[in-house]
Amino acid sequence: MASIECVEDLQVWQLARDLSFxxxxxxxxxxxxxxxxxxxxxxxxxxxxxxxxxEGFERDGNKEFINFLNIAKGSNGEVRSQSYRxxxxxxxxxxxxxxxxxxxxxxxxxxxxxxxxxKNSGGKGYK
Numbered sequence: 508m509a510s511i512e513c514v515e516d517l518q519v520w521q522l523a524r525d526l527s528f529x530x531x532x533x534x535x536x537x538x539x540x541x542x543x544x545x546x547x548x549x550x551x552x553x554x555x556x557x558x559x560x561x562e563g564f565e566r567d568g569n570k571e572f573i574n575f576l577n578i579a580k581g582s583n584g585e586v587r588s589q590s591y592r593x594x595x596x597x598x599x600x601x602x603x604x605x606x607x608x609x610x611x612x613x614x615x616x617x618x619x620x621x622x623x624x625x626k627n628s629g630g631k632g633y634k
Contacts, residue, residue: 514564519621522614523557523579529610530586538598545598549589555582556614569625576625580618587611 514520530553533539534546556579563575590607593599599607 514561517560517564517621519576519579519614519617520557520560520564522610522617523553523560523583526583526586526607526610526614527553527557529553529606533593533599533603533607538596539593542598545589545592549586549593552582552585552589555579556586560618569628573622573625576618576622580615580622583611583614583618 511517527550531550534550539546559575559579559582563572563579566572566575587608590599590604590611594601594604
């Protein structure tokens with residue numbers, strides 16, 4: 508098994524980065540360009556998913572890491588919900604929406620798996 512030495516080694520962080528990149532790409536076209544607040548909101552939620560994985564990874568223990576992973580999971584859910592609004596407002600196509608759904612669903616299950624692994628591991632760290 509490969510060891511995890513930095514946050515970039517974590518598959519959940521890599522998936523969150525992919526989601527963040529895709530969402531940002533979506534907001535650089537069409538109606539999103541005229542709706543700055545919504546564009547900012549969905550890109551912030553996607554970025555928050557990625558950033559909370561990173562922040563939790565840098566903490567001193569599993570409890571804190573799990574807490575940040577749960578926050579990341581919430582932000583991931585926020586992106587998923589906002590994608591429905593974007594679809595309903597015709598800001599994104601059905602195909603683009605489906606890709607967001609696939610990315611957020613995959614990321615949710617990976618986050619849940621990492622949380623479960625950390626809860627069941629022997630190493631607890633400092634906090």
